[in-house]
Amino acid sequence: MVGQLLGVGGFGDVFQVSCKDKDGQTVDYALKVEKQKENRHSKLKMEIAILKACNDCNHFTKIVDRGKRDELGGYFFIIMELVGKTIGDMAKKHPNGVFSFVTALGVGSQCLEGIESLHKHEYIHRDIKPANFAIGLPPKQHIVYVLDFGIARKFTNFKNEVKTPRQRVAFKGTLRFCALACHQGVELGRKDDCESILYLILSVLVVGGLPWDVENRHDVWRIKEECRREKRSELFRGIRRAKELHLFMDYIDSLAYQDQVDYDFLYKILALSCTEVGADINDPYEWESMEDVKKRKKKTNCKKKEGKKISKKGKI
Numbered sequence: 569m570v571g572q573l574l575g576v577g578g579f580g581d582v583f584q585v586s587c588k589d590k591d592g593q594t595v596d597y598a599l600k601v602e603k604q605k606e607n608r609h610s611k612l613k614m615e616i617a618i619l620k621a622c623n624d625c626n627h628f629t630k631i632v633d634r635g636k637r638d639e640l641g642g643y644f645f646i647i648m649e650l651v652g653k654t655i656g657d658m659a660k661k662h663p664n665g666v667f668s669f670v671t672a673l674g675v676g677s678q679c680l681e682g683i684e685s686l687h688k689h690e691y692i693h694r695d696i697k698p699a700n701f702a703i704g705l706p707p708k709q710h711i712v713y714v715l716d717f718g719i720a721r722k723f724t725n726f727k728n729e730v731k732t733p734r735q736r737v738a739f740k741g742t743l744r745f746c747a748l749a750c751h752q753g754v755e756l757g758r759k760d761d762c763e764s765i766l767y768l769i770l771s772v773l774v775v776g777g778l779p780w781d782v783e784n785r786h787d788v789w790r791i792k793e794e795c796r797r798e799k800r801s802e803l804f805r806g807i808r809r810a811k812e813l814h815l816f817m818d819y820i821d822s823l824a825y826q827d828q829v830d831y832d833f834l835y836k837i838l839a840l841s842c843t844e845v846g847a848d849i850n851d852p853y854e855w856e857s858m859e860d861v862k863k864r865k866k867k868t869n870c871k872k873k874e875g876k877k878i879s880k881k882g883k884i
C-alpha cells in the first residue's frame with residue numbers, strides 16, 4: 569500500500585509504502601520512483617548500483633526490491649529500508665538550528681564513515697549536505713544513513729586506477745556545501761567529499777551557520793577562500809573546541825585530486841575533540857532516549873572508530 573509522500577527530488581518522488589511480511593506483520597519501506605526519459609541516464613540505476621555495492625555497510629539503506637515498469641510511460645523504482653528525518657530537518661528542530669557539540673561531531677563522524685565506504689567502492693558522492701543524510705528509525709536512531717547518489721561518480725577506470733582528471737568540469741552539486749574544487753571547475757576527488765563533510769558539520773554546529781549565506785556563486789567561492797585566511801575564525805566562531813576542526817580543514821586542503829584520504833586521522837581528531845570537552849563521540853545523540861541507548865548495540869558493520877591504530881598523520 570502506498571502511503572504518504574516523504575520527499576520530492578529533482579528526478580523522482582519518495583513515498584512511504586507498507587506491506588505484510590511472511591508472518592503477517594506490517595512493515596514500512598520507502599519507495600522511490602523515477603520516470604523513464606529518453607536521452608537521459610537513469611539516476612535510480614546509479615543509486616541501485618551503489619546501494620548494492622555498499623550493502624555491507626550499515627550507513628546505507630538495504631534494497632528490498634527494484635525494477636522497471638512499462639505502465640504510465642515507463643518508470644524505474646526501488647523499494648528500500650525506511651529511514652527517519654534528514655540531518656538538516658533534525659537540526660532545524662533544535663534551538664538555534666544547531667546540535668550540541670558532541671552530537672554534531674558524532675553525526676559528522678558517521679557521515680564520514682558512510683562516505684569512506686562509498687569511496688572504498690570507488691564512487692564519490694559530490695552532493696554532501698545535511699539534506700542527504702538521515703537518521704534511522706527506532707531502534708536505529710544512532711545510525712546515520714547516506715541518501716541520494718544522483719550525481720555520484722565512479723572515480724576509477726576499468727583498471728581500477730584513479731581516472732585522469734578532466735580539463736574542465738561543469739558545476740554540479742549544492743552551492744553552500746560544495747568544495748572549492750567545484751567552484752574552480754576542476755575534477756572532484758575523495759578529499760572534496762571530505763571538505764563538504766566539514767561544511768556539513770559546521771552548518772549544524774555553528775549558530776548562524778556557514779559564513780557564505782549568499783546566493784551568488786562567486787561570492788560563495790570568495791568567502792570560502794577567505795575562510796582559509798583572514799576570515800578563518802569566523803568559520804569556527806563560538807564553538808566549544810575548534811582546534812581539531814582547524815586540523816581537519818588543513819589536512820583536507822593539503823590533499824590533491826588523486827590522493828587517498830587518511831580517514832582514520834579524521835575520525836581520530838573528531839573523537840579527540842569530544843574527549844577534550846569531557847565527552848565521548850559515541851555518546852547518545854540529543855534525540856535518543858535512555859531506553860534507545862540501552863537497546864542500542866554499539867557494534868556496527870562498518871569499521872569502528874575506537875581502537876584503530878593511530879595513522880601516520882595522527883600526530884596531534
Ligand SMILES: Nc1ncnc2c1ncn2[C@@H]1O[C@H](COP(=O)(O)OP(=O)(O)OP(=O)(O)O)[C@@H](O)[C@H]1O
Binds near residue numbers: 629
Ligand atoms: N529510504 C528513505 N526513507 C525515508 N525517506 C527517504 C528515503 N530516501 C529518501 N527519503 C526522503 O526523500 C527525500 C528525497 O530523496 P532523495 O534525496 O534521495 O531524492 P532525489 O530525487 O535524488 O533528490 P534530489 O533532487 O535532492 O537529488 C529525502 O530528502 C528524504 O527526505
